[in-house]
Structure formats: structure tokens, C-alpha cells
Amino acid sequence: MQPDRIGFIGGGNMAEALLKGLTAGTFPAERILVAEPRESQRRALEKKYGVRVSDDNLEVARTCDVLILAVKPQLLDEVLPPLAMAVGSKTLLLSILAGVTTAALEACFDGSPRVVRAMPNTPALVGIGAAALCAGRYATPDDLLLSERLLECVGMVRVVSEKEMDAVTGLSGSGPAYVYTFIEALADAGVEQGLSREAALALAAQTVHGAARMVLETGEHPAQLRDRVCSPGGTTIAGVAALEEGGLRAALFDAVRRATRRSRELGGG
Ligand SMILES: NC(=O)C1=CN([C@@H]2O[C@H](COP(=O)(O)OP(=O)(O)OC[C@H]3O[C@@H](n4cnc5c(N)ncnc54)[C@H](OP(=O)(O)O)[C@@H]3O)[C@@H](O)[C@H]2O)C=CC1
Numbered sequence: 001m002q003p004d005r006i007g008f009i010g011g012g013n014m015a016e017a018l019l020k021g022l023t024a025g026t027f028p029a030e031r032i033l034v035a036e037p038r039e040s041q042r043r044a045l046e047k048k049y050g051v052r053v054s055d056d057n058l059e060v061a062r063t064c065d066v067l068i069l070a071v072k073p074q075l076l077d078e079v080l081p082p083l084a085m086a087v088g089s090k091t092l093l094l095s096i097l098a099g100v101t102t103a104a105l106e107a108c109f110d111g112s113p114r115v116v117r118a119m120p121n122t123p124a125l126v127g128i129g130a131a132a133l134c135a136g137r138y139a140t141p142d143d144l145l146l147s148e149r150l151l152e153c154v155g156m157v158r159v160v161s162e163k164e165m166d167a168v169t170g171l172s173g174s175g176p177a178y179v180y181t182f183i184e185a186l187a188d189a190g191v192e193q194g195l196s197r198e199a200a201l202a203l204a205a206q207t208v209h210g211a212a213r214m215v216l217e218t219g220e221h222p223a224q225l226r227d228r229v230c231s232p233g234g235t236t237i238a239g240v241a242a243l244e245e246g247g248l249r250a251a252l253f254d255a256v257r258r259a260t261r262r263s264r265e266l267g268g269g
């Protein structure tokens with residue numbers, strides 16, 4: 001179940017993360033077409049990944065059987081309606097637009113457009129993405145399966161219900177930015193304690209990487225894993241107490257809540 005040609009409408013950050021994974025996998029680069037208005041970005045994608053590029057959205061929509069919609073959600077009304085004449089029953093539309101519902105996407109096209117809505121994240125660029133997706137009303141089970149397979153080229157994929165998509169956006173879509181902030185702050189704190197910048201950043205990033213793998217690979221609850229680091233009367237519980245006093249948990253609840261709300265707003269809800 002491989003598409004003939006995959007097209008991207010918009011060749012920015014997230015599109016690049018996805019097409020890097022696709023071309024590193026089994027999908028031939030010459031069967032990927034990217035429509036992108038910025039000439040420098042077109043040339044960069046062509047050179048780095050060997051994909052075909054164009055400044056003509058319609059040409060890409062006409063030639064591809066899977067069309068990955070990767071422009072900003074604010075451009076929905078400008079970019080999608082002109083594609084309607086090229087999108088037919090042969091086209092699977094895979095949207096990564098934050099907040100935009102499958103119903104809103106379907107309304108941009110005639111007939112029974114086959115839409116799958118996905119929310120990937122940028123670590124897809126290194127093959128460790130986390131994505132969720134849901135099917136629109138006209139997408140077939142095969143459409144959902146194909147979308148899953150495509151996103152699995154760049155990491156893990158969960159199928160969720162559409163009402164969960166804004167929360168996914170607030171958690172794993174936006175989540176890398178929260179984690180980068182955490183890593184930066186952890187490294188800065190190490191520098192304050194006298195470590196070199198280079199050592200502090202490497203230790204902070206590897207600590208987050210290792211701890212995340214422990215959660216994924218042991219299947220143990222994070223609280224159990226944390227208990228094993230905290231010796232009674234030791235260093236770690238003193239640090240954990242500071243995190244509790246500083247409101248780290250409350251800040252994360254707030255971050256996911258606000259990003260989820262913003263996703264709903266972008267979708268017009
Ligand atoms: N970044 C992320 O972490 C994630 C983003 N997303 C979603 O992915 C989508 C893209 O986001 P992101 O990659 O970050 O944004 P970018 O701005 O990096 O990418 C969007 C690209 O679309 C191009 N573009 C602008 N106008 C048009 C047009 N008329 N036709 C075709 N292409 C056009 C832009 O070109 P130019 O720069 O010249 O304007 C840009 O290269 C958004 O909908 C976002 O919600 C989803 C998950 C995670």
C-alpha cells in the first residue's frame with residue numbers, strides 16, 4: 001500500500017521533518033513533490049533530500065495521490081479552495097494544520113473529500129516523532145492505515161478521536177518547546193554551579209533523553225522511577241522539593257491547557 005506520489009503544500013519546518021523521514025525510509029525522493037513559495041527553501045529541500053519542488057500548489061495537487069497540507073492554519077481559506085479543482089476522489093488529504101477540524105477541511109472541497117487530520121511534532125526530523133491522527137467522515141480505513149504508515153516513518157503514531165486532537169496538540173505537538181525550555185534551564189542552572197556551558201548542555205540533554213527512554217522501555221510509572229533516584233535525606237529529594245515549591249507541575253498543567261485552548265481557537269472553536 002504505497003502511494004504513487006506524495007505532495008506537500010508548504011515546505012516549512014514540519015514538512016521538512018516529515019519528508020526527511022520519508023526519504024530516509026523506503027519512499028523514493030523523486031516521487032515526493034513540494035509546493036513552497038520561497039525559492040531559497042525550495043532549493044534547500046531539493047539539494048538536501050532530492051525531492052522535486054515547485055512554486056505551483058495546483059501542479060502538485062494535480063500530480064499527487066497523497067497531499068500533505070503543511071501551511072499555517074491561518075492560510076487555510078487562501079490556500080485550500082483554489083486546490084478544489086485538482087482534488088478528486090483519488091486524493092488523500094493528510095492535514096497537519098493545528099486546530100483545523102476535518103469538517104473545516106472537507107468544507108474547502110467538493111464531493112466527498114478523503115481527509116485525515118494528524119498532529120506530528122518536530123522530533124520527527126530525527127526519527128523520534130510522536131504523532132496522533134484521526135479520520136474525517138469520508139476517509140476509508142485504508143486511508144487511515146496509509147497515513148499511519150507514512151507517519152510511522154518518523155516515529156510513533158496513535159489513532160485518537162477527533163475531540164482529542166486539540167489536547168494532543170497542546171501536549172505532544174507543542175511539547176518539544178516545553179522540553180527545550182526545561183533543558184535550557186537545567187543547563188543554565190549547571191552553569192551557575194560552575195559547569196562549562198558545553199558540559200552542562202550535553203549532560204542536561206542526555207539526562208532528559210535517558211529518563212524518557214526509561215519511561216518508555218521499562219513501562220514503569222514515572223513516580224516509581226523517580227523514587228529510585230531519591231535517596232532518603234539525599235540530594236535529589238532536596239531538588240524535587242524545590243521543583244514542587246516552584247510550581248513545575250502547575251506550570252505544565254497550565255502550558256498544556258493554554259496550548260489546547262489555542263488549538264481550539266485556531267480551529268474557530
Ligand atoms: N512546527 C511544529 O512544531 C508543528 C507544526 N504543525 C503544523 O504544521 C503547519 C506548518 O507549520 P510549520 O512547518 O511550523 O510552519 P512554517 O512556516 O515553517 O511552514 C509553512 C510553509 O508554508 C509556506 N507557505 C506560505 N504560503 C504558502 C502558500 N500560499 N502555498 C504553499 N506554501 C505556503 C511557507 O513559506 P514562507 O516561509 O515563504 O511563508 C512555509 O515554508 C502548521 O499548520 C502547524 O500548525 C503541526 C505540528 C507541529
Ligand SMILES: O=C(O)[C@@H]1CCC=N1
Nearest residue numbers: 098169172173174175
Ligand atoms: O505552535 C504551533 O502552532 C504549532 C502546532 C504544534 C506545534 N507547533
